[in-house]
Amino acid sequence: MKNDRRTIFGWAMYDWANSAYMTTTAAALLPAYFARGVVPEGGYELFGRTYDGQTLWGYLVGSVSFLIFLLTPILGAIADFSAAKKRFLAVFACGGAAFATLLCLVGTGEVVLTMILFLLTQVGFVCGNVFYDGFLPEISTPETIDRVSAKGYAFGYVGGGVQFALVLGLVAGHDYLGLSQTAAIRIGLATAGLWWLGFTFLSLSRLTETAQGRPLPAELRHLPQAVAYAKVGFSRTWSTARSLVHFxxxxxxxxxxxxxxxGVQTIIVMASVYASDTLKLDTAAIQVTFLIIQFVAFPGALLFGRLAGWVGARAAVLLALGLWSAVACGAYFLSRGAAWQFLLLGAVVGLVMGGTQALSRSLYGSMIPEEASAEFFGFYSVFSKFSAIWGPLIFSAVSDLTGSARFSILSLIAFFVAGAILLALVDLDEARASRHRWRLAGTSAGPK
Incomplete structure (x- = not known):
């Protein structure tokens, strides 16, 4: 049911659920813990070369993104064909949350185990988001999609912020609780996974699969169901990918x-390790900054949702990209050990982060056929994760070549400028009209 308040609340609560992992684990605790606590002080040897924690983390994030890049559109196509977005969301969300919880077990020197658990968690997180995003066109209308998308991100920032605030208190007060800082960080990693798991069940209880599954083509019915659906997924994905050139x-x-x-994703995933290794900030300063980002991002997402209603979603995104460029420039000039500067820049990040992500998602959602929303959000995730491969890799490569991550952070301005130029060239009316020209029947997809 479109614009149903109960359904929209349940949908937004999944952002509340999984943002605990993204904020506490992926952004705040794990990168710095991996660089300082898991990777030995002298670095870790991999494939005959020794890497420091900051560089190895960047390569890890890029490599994980490549695997997800291969999976998401095929899974989305299968979910649309079988009308199983809710079931796929449940499997990947619960699996990802379980592996996120297990990250609390890693210790010094267990680099490979950490990398494997992080990979499995990220697969659950990103693939789960494909099916979560796929519900957006089904529960909203063109008039409400910007606000509904912004509401999801706003819920995520508050949920992630509340859970992270609890963990921050735990880590900051570890002495009073008789815990080492490492033990407090491990407990924080575990609680983020459990938070994700628990609130996922609430979200699933409010979501309903409204689409009808399609029967398997006759030529595939003799195959085991898993194999048949995999063939459908490959076929639809390939057909849709070829057809994109016509749109x-x-x-x-x-x-x-x-x-x-x-550029956005690289700043998010590398901020903690940049603050730790380059700016030499302590864990408390980094965690407080991420907490500020979360709570500033809540009104920021709502503000940009309102702004989109006044000036249009594209103009609002272009403004946000200008501010992202200012963030990258500001990060280059941050003084070593100056925590207040990092805090101030974090507030700006919080303001623009929600608007950029929410309005990009709603812009895309207004351009795609509703009956294939998970498949198309699979492609959206592909483009997102394909980009996420290169940002961290380039960041690490520039740092490796120059010996300074400051040049790495400055280089990200090029991503914001180039992206803004291309976005300004998009004919939004034509893109939105094209959603009615897609043909999605059986295993074929393409222009009518």
Missing amino acids: KHLTLFLLAFMIYDD
Whole structure:
């Protein structure tokens, strides 16, 4: 049911659930813990070369993104064909939350175990989001999609912020509780996974699969069901990918998003390790900054949702990209050990982060056929994760070549400028009209 308050609340609560992992584990605790606590002080030897924690983390994030890049559109196509977005969401969300909880077990020197658990957690997180995003066009209308998308992100920032505040208190007060800082961090990692798991059940109880599954093509019915659906997924994904060339402005938007989101994601995933290794900030300062980001991002997402209603979603995103460029420039000039500067820049990040992500998602959601929303959000995730491969890798490579991550953070401005130029060239009316020209029947997809 579209614009149903109960359904929208349940949908938004999944953002509340999984944002605890993204904020506490993936952004705040794990990168710094991996660089300082898991990777030995002298670095870790891998494939005949020794890497420091900051560089190895960047390569890990990029490599994980490549695996997800291969999986998401095929899974989305299968979920649409079988009308199983809710079931796929449950499997990947619960699996990801379980592996996120197990990250609390890793200790010094267990680099490979940490990398494997992080990989499995990220697969659950990103693939779960494909099916979660796929519900957006089904529960909203063109008039409400920007606000509903912004509400999801706003819930995520508050949920992630509340859970992170509890963990921050635990880590900051570990002495009073008779815990070492390492033990407090491990407990924080565990509680983030459990928070994700628990609130996922609440979200699933409010979501309903409204689409009808399609029967398998006759030529595939003799195969085991898993194999048959996998063939359907490959076929639909390949057909849709080939057909994208006929939809110039949808493809142009995806290309623009891929480029500027690369810069956004790189800042998010590398901020903690940049603060730790380059700025030499302590764990408490980094955690407080991430807490500020979360709570500033809540009104920021709602503000940009309102702004989109006044000036349009694209203009609001372009403004946000200008601010992201200012963030990258400011990060280059941050003084070593100056925690207040990092805190101030974090507040700016919080203001623009929610608007960029929420309005990009709603812009895309207004351009795609509703009956194939999970498949198309699979492609959206592909472009997002394909971009996320290069940002951290380039960040690490620039740091490796120059000996300073400051040049790495400055180089991200190029992503925001190039993405903004391409976004300005998109004909939104044409892109939105093209959603009615898609043919999605059986295993084929493409222009009518």
